[in-house]
Amino acid sequence: TVGRFLQDLSVLPARGIMGGVKLTYETAIATFIQFIIASLFTLVSQLASTTVGCFKDGSNCVINLITSIIFFILIAVVFGSIWMIGYMAQERRSKRLSQLLICAEGFIGLLALFSIKLNLSSRNILGLIASIALAAMAAWIILLAFRLMKAGGGRVVTHQRQRRRRRPTPSS
Numbered sequence: 001t002v003g004r005f006l007q008d009l010s011v012l013p014a015r016g017i018m019g020g021v022k023l024t025y026e027t028a029i030a031t032f033i034q035f036i037i038a039s040l041f042t043l044v045s046q047l048a049s050t051t052v053g054c055f056k057d058g059s060n061c062v063i064n065l066i067t068s069i070i071f072f073i074l075i076a077v078v079f080g081s082i083w084m085i086g087y088m089a090q091e092r093r094s095k096r097l098s099q100l101l102i103c104a105e106g107f108i109g110l111l112a113l114f115s116i117k118l119n120l121s122s123r124n125i126l127g128l129i130a131s132i133a134l135a136a137m138a139a140w141i142i143l144l145a146f147r148l149m150k151a152g153g154g155r156v157v158t159h160q161r162q163r164r165r166r167r168p169t170p171s172s
Helices: 002-015 027-056 058-092 095-122 125-150
Strands: none
Touching: 027 058, 027 095, 027 125, 058 095, 058 125, 095 125
């Protein structure tokens, strides 16, 4: 199972990030991408915040650095846990884990929407981009988890068109 996940990840560079993910059920890769994006945005924003804080007020530099490290670890643990839920929901085709993933992503989506509003008023461009990315990722993962939940433990299939049968022409 872990080998299959790593094999799926190896396809991403060849097809591009979105080309390698099937938009039907692969919550494991989608939550992994979300984990990476959230971690990178958090790391960059915390480094920027700490750097600005050190130049403005050098006395609190160490405290700001420790706080940033703790915040980064907390974000990594939260999104890492969501990644594991997404992975288990996909591998087990579990309806309950899919529901849990939908609830967690709904909460992340709400937090991202509130963060978008705050970043617009404070004109924080980096925070705004990160919040928009997290809101979009949360919506995408909710869609994937909903499809997985709807399958009820079975195979996830896309909507298939029914072919019209041609009536045989009467031979005269």
